[in-house]
Amino acid sequence: MKDVYLFSGFLGSGKTSMLVDVIRQIKEVGLKPAVLMNEFGKLPFDSQSVEEDVPLKEMLEGCICCSGAEKTEAQIQSLLMDSDFDVLIIETTGVAHPVEALDAVYSPLFAKQLNIKGIVTVADSKLWLNREQLAPQVRSLFLEQIRHAHLLIANKMDLLTESEQSKVVFELQGANPHAFILQTTKGRVPIKLLENLQATVRPAKDDVHSAHIGKHLHLSSRLVEFTSSFTIEQFEKWISTLPSTVYRVKGYVPIEGVRNPFLFQYAYGLVQWLPEYVKMAPQIVIIGDDVQNVEIIGDK
Structure with a gap:
């Protein structure tokens, strides 16, 4: 079974920096990563940061959400058939709603092959403090990405004072009391934090053991046969x-x-x-x- 992580976060939050660092850590522990990347525009700028030995599928000008679910399903099926990997990282566009993105990944066709570990949302800490300056619709999406995260990455903490850092953490905890919050810079995330997530609830016969962080996740999935x-x-x-x-x-x-x-x-x-x-x-x-x-x- 392949572990799957869904990287969410607003435009410019630091998702790609986190992706590159997580790929490095996955390789260091002897596992093989693969990437499904959703680009908002016509050109694959972010995907150029992924090394050539990592299986990569791209969706340009699309959205890993309800409207793009069929394309997402086809890309994942292609990876499962053609590539040798242990961990799949799906990086969504900065304007993707996390619930719809998660929905697109769950296809009954490969439900037993994928183990969805969770949504990792990168939040730009400085943008969070200035969120009232965003347009209402944009601010709403920003909050939704944070509210549905299983793991929250409070990024760019080096740009804030100590009091601002405390304010960010306190407010993020209020927005999503379920998620573990990691304060970091340049999108650095220890792989152990990712490994402890578990967003998929499977039948008891699968004998899945609850993880310390994952056992209280609010947003999750359940496979019913x-x-x-x-x-x-x-x-x-x-x-x-x-x-x-x-x-x-x-x-x-x-x-x-x-x-x-x-x-x-x-x-x-x-x-x-x-x-x-x-x-x-x-x-x-x-x-x-x-x-x-x-x-x-x-x-x-």
Whole structure:
């Protein structure tokens, strides 16, 4: 199973500096990294910093989010088929919403091959102090990236006074009380901090052990496998009971009287069913806050 980290952070926060340093550390412990990089413009400026021996896939002028999910899925499948790697790092564009970016990574096609370790958000500490100067929409996205992080990197601390540093940490803790906050410069992050994250909740039979940092993560995913079929009405009734903290459900649902499981999508209260002409594994992925506590259809 491949470990996956999703690097988030606003434009110019220091994500690429962190990426380069993390790649170095991964290699030093004898593991092979791969990178999926989302560039906001037409030219792959950031990807030029990735060494040639690291498998790299790029998405130009796209977004690793709902609208670009199919492209993301294809790129990940290509990496899994063509490249030898242990750890996949996905660097999102600075304007990507973290929940939508995480959603795009969870495909039922390779749910058992990837172990999503978590969202690592790099926050420009100086920009945080001056966030009120940002346009409302931009400021909202900046806050969302911080609020959904599993690990928060308070970067560029060397540009602040001691009192400003304390203010940043205090306010970031208020914005996201669940995340571990690392104060750093030039995007430096010890690899041990990354290894302790765990955002994927898998069936008990997989025998996943909780990590010290990861066991209390709020935003997480859960893989559910089905051994029985349902009617569409039964399944949608269960969907209607889900708490508002469940943001996404997607996968393949076995329907009574139908040969192949249906492709199912749920987001923002809306459901979509599509017939599938190939027999896919009957399983879904649930994404949200504290999804391990969600009651699953068919559970007694």
